[in-house]
Amino acid sequence: MQVPAYVEYEKATSVDHALALLTRFGPEARILAGGHSLIPMMKLRLAQPETLIDINGLSELSYIKVTDGELRIGALTRHAQLLESPVAGGHFAILHDAEAVIADPIVRNWGTIGGSLCQADPSEDLSATFAALKASMVIRGPEGTRTVSARDFHTGPYETVVAPGELLTEIKIEIRPGGGSAYEKVGRRVGDWPVGAAGAALWLAGGTIAEAGVGLTAVGARHFAAAEAEEFLQGAPATEASFARAGEIAAQHCRPISDQRGPADYKRHLVQELTTRALRRALRRAGPQRAPGRDA
Ligand SMILES: Cc1cc2nc3c(=O)[nH]c(=O)nc-3n(C[C@H](O)[C@H](O)[C@H](O)COP(=O)(O)OP(=O)(O)OC[C@H]3O[C@@H](n4cnc5c(N)ncnc54)[C@H](O)[C@@H]3O)c2cc1C
Numbered sequence: 001m002q003v004p005a006y007v008e009y010e011k012a013t014s015v016d017h018a019l020a021l022l023t024r025f026g027p028e029a030r031i032l033a034g035g036h037s038l039i040p041m042m043k044l045r046l047a048q049p050e051t052l053i054d055i056n057g058l059s060e061l062s063y064i065k066v067t068d069g070e071l072r073i074g075a076l077t078r079h080a081q082l083l084e085s086p087v088a089g090g091h092f093a094i095l096h097d098a099e100a101v102i103a104d105p106i107v108r109n110w111g112t113i114g115g116s117l118c119q120a121d122p123s124e125d126l127s128a129t130f131a132a133l134k135a136s137m138v139i140r141g142p143e144g145t146r147t148v149s150a151r152d153f154h155t156g157p158y159e160t161v162v163a164p165g166e167l168l169t170e171i172k173i174e175i176r177p178g179g180g181s182a183y184e185k186v187g188r189r190v191g192d193w194p195v196g197a198a199g200a201a202l203w204l205a206g207g208t209i210a211e212a213g214v215g216l217t218a219v220g221a222r223h224f225a226a227a228e229a230e231e232f233l234q235g236a237p238a239t240e241a242s243f244a245r246a247g248e249i250a251a252q253h254c255r256p257i258s259d260q261r262g263p264a265d266y267k268r269h270l271v272q273e274l275t276t277r278a279l280r281r282a283l284r285r286a287g288p289q290r291a292p293g294r295d296a
Pocket of ligand 1: 030031032033034035036037038039075076101102103104107110111112113114115116118119123124125126162166167168169191192193194
């Protein structure tokens with residue numbers, strides 16, 4: 001049986017207390033949220049923190065609400081809460097799509113949105129989802145609060161801009177008219193990590209795409225986004241031909257590797273197909289300004 005190394009344990013009673021504990025115990029302290037990523041890594045000795053700071057009691061970090069024209073998700077919100085939220089799914093159906101295919105009910109009941117994003121696993125589904133939605137991440141630290149775009153949040157595999165002493169507290173997504181979104185994933189079996197996945201968000205003005213977000217998972221896309229495909233889509237007609245071309249562009253610019261989940265060529269093919277499908281479904285879901293393009 002794998003057992004983690006000895007570790008000190010502290011239970012935070014508020015966000016301020018968590019920040020004070022992070023400062024007191026220094027860079028070898030780690031936040032414990034759901035523990036579904038951190039504890040297995042500790043058992044394998046891939047992570048050996050000296051102190052765990054448990055934030056599970058912090059109800060102030062667990063919420064899904066709309067204020068000031070933004071959907072706000074607290075970092076300690078569990079996957080299951082996001083999956084079941086009519087507010088989140090009503091505004092951004094992609095959140096429901098992505099959560100429905102993350103792991104299994106046991107992981108979803110305990111794993112948190114903040115933990116997923118901070119773990120920054122290249123195969124993790126929410127980073128591409130929030131990249132497609134052009135979300136913002138709110139980070140608190142001893143110097144105060146800062147907000148970074150989802151595109152600037154990840155600095156590499158398993159790395160983010162959250163510095164030692166800081167805490168991710170909230171994810172914000174602007175609610176705009178004419179929007180629709182969707183997530184498409186292929187895994188080897190139900191509940192598995194993706195072989196490849198694509199998320200799309202469209203904001204329409206008449207039959208034209210005013211803005212598009214395309215996020216990619218597990219295929220080596222920079223910042224989990226297909227920037228070249230987004231650029232192509234901006235101002236393009238919302239048609240099947242545009243979506244097919246965007247899929248080709250996304251596939252051309254990602255950098256999948258061959259591994260136990262599949263060969264690189266197959267993953268590139270998935271990117272093309274899943275991007276096109278996600279865009280098509282996002283269009284079907286787009287608001288009152290829905291475009292007249294073909295909706296297969
Ligand atoms: C069997 C299994 C299958 C899975 N399948 C999928 C899948 O298909 N798709 C997918 O996307 N994910 C999948 N996951 C990953 C799962 O979603 C994550 O393990 C989990 O949600 C991480 O969240 P957590 O709250 O458990 O984080 P923890 O394990 O508690 O923390 C992870 C990391 O984030 C840090 N951290 C946590 N919260 C914060 C915060 N607020 N601020 C700063 N740092 C923080 C921790 O210090 C740690 O370094 C799977 C996991 C398992 C165990």
